[in-house]
Amino acid sequence: MKIPLYKLYLTSTVQFLWLISVMVIAKRSIIDIPTALLAIITIFTLLYIKKIQEPYIIIAAAILGIIIKLVII
Secondary structure, three states: OOOOHHHHHHHHHHHHHHHHHHHHHHHHHOOOHHHHHHHHHHHHHHHHOOOOOHHHHHHHHHHHHHHHHHHHO
C-alpha cells in the first residue's frame, strides 16, 4: 500500500513544528546546571527504557527536583 505524498508531507511538517516548539521551550526553561542534568537524564531514560510511562518520569523528575533544590539551597 502506497502512502499519498500529501500525507507524508503533512506528517513531516507536523513533526518538524513539534521539534521546533520543544527546542524553544527547552531553550527558555533550561537555565541552570541542575535543570540541564535533569533534562539529559530524562532524554536518556526515554531513549533506553522504551516501556516506561510518562507519569513515572514526571514523578521521578519532581522528586529529583525537590531533592536538588533542598541540597543546593
